[in-house]
Amino acid sequence: MSPRTITDKEFAQREIEIIEIARGLIEFECITTLTIDKLVAAAPYSKGTIYKHFISKEDLFLAICNTCMSEIKELFIRALAFNGSSRDRLEAIMVSYLIWAKLHPAQLFAVLTAHSPSVTACSSDNRLIEHNQCEHQLMELIGVEINLAINTGDLTLPPDMLFEQVTFAYWSAAWGAMALIMSKGESIKLEPMVLERESFTNSRLILDGFGWKPLSNEKDYNQTVRKIAHEIFQPELDTLLKMGTPFIFN
Amino acid sequence: MSPRTITDKEFAQREIEIIEIARGLIEFECITTLTIDKLVAAAPYSKGTIYKHFISKEDLFLAICNTCMSEIKELFIRALAFNGSSRDRLEAIMVSYLIWAKLHPAQLFAVLTAHSPSVTACSSDNRLIEHNQCEHQLMELIGVEINLAINTGDLTLPPDMLFEQVTFAYWSAAWGAMALIMSKGESIKLEPMVLERESFTNSRLILDGFGWKPLSNEKDYNQTVRKIAHEIFQPELDTLLKMGTPFIFN
DNA sequence: TCGTCACGTGACGATTCGTCATTATAAACT
């Protein structure tokens, strides 16, 4: 009754495989120069099959973005294992985010462009839902830490403020620095701005603005960042060094 | 010796005209659906002529973006006329930025997408230089106010920090909120985040983080925002109301 | 009036996207 069927699992597996191939292509070219035809040429599947998975090129982009966000999530989880104050762990999240960005600059572009309206407009509903879940999960991880901080008294939630606003403030400040600095090609530099430094600056300002203890003038967070990086992300630091783009400490 | 010449001035004028036509098209469609062919159909010039002005579609996008930034600059200048503290005037800049964004949501998308690597890659050098100048001018306006604050003692520049970093921190936090909230289509909402509220929150956090006086717990900035909006941007507020997207005060 | 040369034009080749008619194939059945 059902000849030549493909199981859901096989289908999902193949989707992952295609996404990985696409990510591989991006590494050498750029998200912009990636075309469906190139992907078809590089993958052991035909165009029709690929369009079974992604309803459009943008849908593929968003799928790549979602995969990246899942990867980032894993790093976040590792970061949250840092033994320190709640604020230390937020710093650790920033470290992990930066490390990922530096490890995969081409992929980061994919994540950035995935936030453009064209991608949102041309992606499948399921993919968009998945994307929202990914974003939600990342924010949730930050949210848990914020809750902890409130419970321990390190952070006092301003009375007229929603809980999610704290997450959003932190996330958006990090996003802004990332987007502005990384979008500039090598051709034009945005002053002498350094991704790592400005990101930590934004983090510090936002958290100090909340009065999240210990404040940055009570503690040397540069030291904390070094400790986090070496304790949790030493392998990644080594890779970055080998890539010629070492993590820059203050 | 030179038959049928076009002066530089005429050329520049025509460029402005074409950009305005393109902006008009964007209003009804979207930056993504804007094609050169549509522009050619809408403009009294042929494709060849248009390609005399813009070396690529992306170059046109960046030109639109630059025009928008010049418009924003004018609003910034108006904002800076606000009679108050230096921090009040930064708040005024945020108000003007938000008002522009709400007045021209479609154009804002153009500005956002103009920051994607594809646009940077395919634009002419001149256009990129112009873009950098626009960005620089906007930041410079903020920079002037920061200097004033330092001179009056409202702000103490952290010893290990460059002057430009203050500007960048403020600008990137504003950018992040804008990019994250506006990039979400109507389909998917990012929690109950409100552009105006989160923008002012970010602004307050960053400036409080710097210890920029008067701090937000010493003064009701919601009141200041209302004052700024009504004193300087009442016509725009009325327009927004008519558009059905009123400026949202806290 | 005519020649010239910069400017304007839009047809065209080249890409790339996404579809769909056709082919291949594995399971079920005889």
Add this chain to the structure above:
DNA sequence: AGTTTATAATGACGAATCGTCACGTGACGA
């Protein structure tokens, strides 16, 4: 084993769009 059958895979194709370039046009000087 051979046949049937429904589903999956394929890639040729039409449509859309980009950017170019060979040709047309017209203002000005001679």
